[in-house]
Amino acid sequence: MMSNSREESFTKFFERATAGLTPATAGLTPATAGLTPYKWQTLIATEGLPDVLTVHTGLGKTEVVLAWAWRLLVDGQPEPRHLVYCLPMRSLVTQTVKRLKDYFDSLKQACPFFDVKVYQLMGGAIDDEWASQPDKPWVLVGTQDQLLSRALNRGYAMRRFDWPVHFGLLNNDCRWLIDEVQLMGPGLWTTSQLDWMRRKRFPSLKPCLTTWMSATIGTSFLSTTDRVADCLDKPSQEQDAFEKKLKAALDGDPALQWWREAKRPLAWWQPDTAEPKTGKGKKQSPAKSATPATVTPENIATFVMKNHVAGKLTLVICNTVELAQDVFRQLDVKHKVEHKVLLTSRFRGEDRSQHEQRLMEFDAKRKTGNLPPNDPGLICVSTQVIEAGIDISAHRLFTELAPWPSMLQRLGRLNRKGDDQGARGWVWETPEKGGNNERIGPYEAADIELAKMLVDAFAPLSEKAFSKAIEELNKTKKNEVTEALKPKLSPLPRALDVHGLFSTERDVHGGFTDVSAFVRGTDPDLDVMVFWRDWSGEHPPSGDDLDGPLLKPAKEGCPVSFIRVQEFLKTSQGQAWLWNDETGCWEPISPESIRPGMLLMLKRDVGGYDETEGWTGNTSNVLANVPRAGRIATLGDDTRTEAGYWSKLTDHLEDAKREAEELCNAICLQGDLRKAVVEAAALHDLGKAHPQWQNRLPTRAVIPGKLLAKCPRVVAADVAGDASAVRSEFAKLRPEAYALPDEQCRRGREEVLRLRWAIDDKLREDELKSLRSVPGVRWAGHIPFRPGLRHEAASALAMWRKYRNSEPKPYPALAVYLAAAHHGKVRTVMRSTTEEGDDVFGIRSEPGSLVIECEHWLLDFSVTKDGAEGRWEGEEGKEEFVMTGPGWTGLVTDLLGPWRPEEKSDAGAVPQGEPMDLGPFALAYLEALVRIADWRASDPSRATGAVKPSEVRNGC
Incomplete structure (x- = not known):
């Protein structure tokens, strides 16, 4: 029996959430607009969210979110901290987000403790703020393609370097609410398999549960081979008992007479x-x-x-x-x-x-x-x-x-x-x-x-x-x-697939595993995402000339069947372009090479799109205005260094350690896992002490004699002739800018003077346009910071040397990996990024150490070898290989563990007693925590000793 006091508590909570809303504004039926929950909604709150919820459409399934929130915030039940609301299509997302925001705004007005943010995730509207808040309750409403691709470590409409963060967070400490399951197609089987993996094969560090909602589909989607083997294919006894109570609540509620x-x-x-x-x-x-x-x-x-x-x-x-x-x-x-x-x-x-x-x-x-x-x-x-x-x-x-x-x-x-x-x-x-x-x-x-x-x-x-x-x-x-x-049988991800998707490196063909078959709905034509840009000439510009605004694929991209795009390009004689994040340029791709999931750039005059009708494939449909061609993120970018201020390296490391400790406290992470996260955060940017990295900074004069971790953004203008008019115009745009030394350079065949300024925030497009219109300006734009090496790889090499040569160990081996992975660019492999091949992500053997506050950190390159370091010992014919140093792949193998449950990793990189065999979900979650600690420490409002260009300019 349900406690009357708990029923009353939920009813009051529900009333607070829906206070002041009318049937029209709330999107509720006349019955629920009276601010009283249906009996079945109260049942969900007091009994708990079931595995399968069989409620007809239109009866307030969205308000199940309030049941979760009440259990988490008021009733003290062990609910996951986050709720992921998954819909098969985007049509309802905006409406659901607005309704839920209204609910939680009303609750917060009544009590500040009821602070739950609501975010949306769909093509055209992607809000990633949730990814920096693992310690706070939030609701994420999104489409199955966006959510499931992220849960498989192949997030659509996002940089591959950020895939692991979303992958880790969405597979830990979440309650997945799957709505309209009968329309999900292959995605339904994927949700079933992911639920099984989180519970059995690759257990999450924080419980990650799933509730499927539909009145028109049974439970056959639970009967996958893997779930059958682990006895998760049938509804539990608790589920059967709940179904009876649910039917009674639906049948006996006079408020549902309208339905x-x-x-x-x-x-x-x-x-x-x-x-x-x-x-x-x-x-x-x-x-x-x-x-x-x-x-x-x-x-x-x-x-x-x-x-x-x-x-x-x-x-x-x-x-x-x-x-x-x-x-x-x-x-x-x-x-x-x-x-x-x-x-x-x-x-x-x-x-x-x-x-x-x-x-x-x-x-x-x-x-x-x-x-x-x-x-x-x-x-x-x-x-x-x-x-x-x-x-x-x-x-x-x-x-x-x-x-x-x-x-x-x-x-x-x-x-x-x-x-x-x-x-x-x-x-x-x-x-x-x-x-x-x-x-x-x-x-x-x-x-x-x-x-x-x-x-x-x-x-x-x-x-x-x-x-x-x-x-x-x-x-x-x-x-x-x-x-x-009955749901149609379709391809579904097995444990081997998800284990393999942990790596975010390109495959041997230069691409990435296509997960479309696991996430798409009923449309058999798998999509690519196309967008339009403008430029002069046949080929897109390169280098500094690739200065268009940053691409927003979720806003500007148009999903089209890859077959339709192939046909369009063949008949129109058009050309598609694919971004190479290793070389930092747009490369032509033939129609035959186009595959689902690609992000393709088309030139504006190729046509094919109408704002009223969408993709038409008609060359006469040409967009009137599109931006200039620009760039997308590359492996060599270090954009998070451009924080809008200067700060000392030692200050930033202390800040990151403090943020990691507070984060671990909030989510109750203990033991060696906590130590690994905190120490990785405390040492994650050691590699920035590398002389090459420091020398590539635009200036170090503002904090002289100190190693820096952050720098402002830099804008430049290449000028032929008198530069006074350009300086005057820029002074109008940003009077608080800090002038950097001018440089001589060439633009084409012309000698030009490059004027440079350090600024707090990037120029807007209208400001850049104004600067470019000044007579004599040949080019103007932002100069990205590219140090030519991955500092996080240097951090890992230094940490590994100290780990190997210290007893007792200063931190678990896991900390070395987490420090390396804190930008998502150095993860499962250590490799060369230069033509010479004598480097590790741009780091060469000299200098062989980093010096921070008089402390020397030697770099250990042995771990970067493919395989392991060692020697053969013993009599001839009976030699045995004695490993003296495991390779990086061995370290990752031990931490990740095998995909088969009966196996244990034995690469020998991680000693017994330390965290290992973590599985992809847990390991990615720990990665995310270190990255989030770094992000928080980089926030100008939280950074110790941050000095902005505007403060230097104003004499502060």
Whole structure:
């Protein structure tokens, strides 16, 4: 039995969260807008989140987040500190984030202790602040492609050097909430496998749990081979008991009467039928006698206009982007409709966000009664992207026949709140052209045929309440419904796969493991991300001339089937460009070499994109304005050194150690793992004492005689002729800048004077444009700090020498690896980065030591050898190899451990008694902690002795 006091506590918490919200602003049903949780929501809070939650769409599943927060913040239950809300598509993400932010803002106003940040993670809107807050509660709402790719250490739309941070954090101390699981495709099996690995094969350091939410799918996705072997394939006894309580809570809640009575009538439509007939007990059947060719974008648009109601929302859902675009065009060309919007997956993030915002704003005005008189309403033409629980309610629904799970989701957009009993829906069937017997559009033909049978059976029942109609259908067509809702078998990640994905090095072909098969939804056309830039000439610029703004792939990138891009480039004779982060330049790539997951740059005049319709593949569709070509992060960059201030190395190391200690205290990390994290943070930047690194700094004069760890940002202008006008213009832009010595250099064949300034923050694009417009300026831009070596590799070599030659050991061997990995660029291998090959990430044998505050740290290059250092001993024919020094791969092998549970690592680099065999999730989590301690120590507001250029300039 549930404690009444706990029920009351949660009810008050729920009331605080939803205080002041109306049904329209909260996106809740009229019942829950009364600020009282449903009985089933209270059950979740007091009993705990189950493995599988079978609740119908539209009943407030988003508010499960409040149950988690109450258990964590009020009830003192052992819930993970973070909640990851995973959705199959991006349509609901923005809406969910806004709602949750409103809830937690209300809670914080009532009590500052209820401080939970909400972040979003989807194409077009990626907020990474959560990744620096492992010690604070937060909610991360994102799409399955963004979240699962990160959970597999191959994060989409992010630098590969940052993959391990997200990989470690998302596989530790998180409650994964998986919504709309019936639409996840392969991603569903991936969530099941990741859950198994975190619990059994590669245990997380901090519990990482999963709750799957859906009322239309069973638990067969739990029955993977690996889960069966570890007895995790069946719902637990606790789960079975919970299901009974849940059913009682749903059936016995009078506040859910609206849901039980809501109607969603559905009928077949065919072009040669004037008006589809529906009626109780009268079976509908699709237009089997109609010629398939009669279903055209033109007559779909005509039928939509005939039935659209002014002031209402009409949804038209197509199975392919091409059909959706064609119907959208017909509404424009034939019917001159302006009150329309198109939603597909083939938009740049910024454009798609604008279209989604228009839909959300209309729906919000409709709910609140704020539409102007004679408003024409809105027609939204969409693809499957509208299915994933988007909280809008349509008065008219027109949908192409799709698999039954998708049909249920689409019907869920019709009369969603039960307050529009005059709503109606129609479905049409578009037979596939070309005689493909296995697929119809993006779906398998067998799934479409099964859906047709179920629509035939459902249509005569649909004049009843939707819940009753579905209940009756499930009884009369039990076998067909079960088959239709069963998740399709698909590729899934095994332990060997995830173990191998721990490495972020390029493979032998120069690429990275493609995880698309593990994360994508129902779309069989795997994507690349394309974006457009402008430049003069045939090839993109290089070096300093590659001075366009930094790429924001989540905002500017457009996902397109890699096959479509291949076809487009072949027919248009266009060229795609791929960034090489080793050489720091854009390289041409042939259409045949394009693979899923790539980020490709196209020149603006190649075309292929329209802001209203998205990717068209039409060369006449050319974007009006795009930025100049710029660069992406490279292996040689040291951007975190450019912190906007100067600081001493010793101060920064002390700051990092302090931040690591506080972080470990907050998350209760103890023992040798704590010591490894703290010592790695305390020594992570030893390598910055290397003379080459110090000599590459723009200036050390501000803090003379001291080794530095940070420097300001540097902006430069190459000037031919009199430089006084340039100095004057820059003084207007940044009067607080600190002038650096001028330099002579060449730009092309011309001798120029390079003016340089140290500044607190980078110039904005408009400021750069103003500087570049001054007569005589040949180029202006930021000068990145590139020391020519990876300082973290030098830190590791120094720490390894001290570790090997000290007894007792000053820190675990794990600390050496964590220090090396604190930028994500030196991790599983130690290698050369020069043509000569006589270096380790730019570090040569001379000088052989680092000197910090009179302490000498010798560098040990033996660990960088491939394999191990040693010698053969014994009689001839009976020699034995005696290892005197393990290689770096041996160290990583011992720390990571094998992928088979029955094996133990025996590379010999880590002695018994120290942390080893940690597994990929735990090891990456520890990496993240050290990196986060460094980030916090680098924050100008927390850094000891930070001196900004503006302070020096102003005499402070």
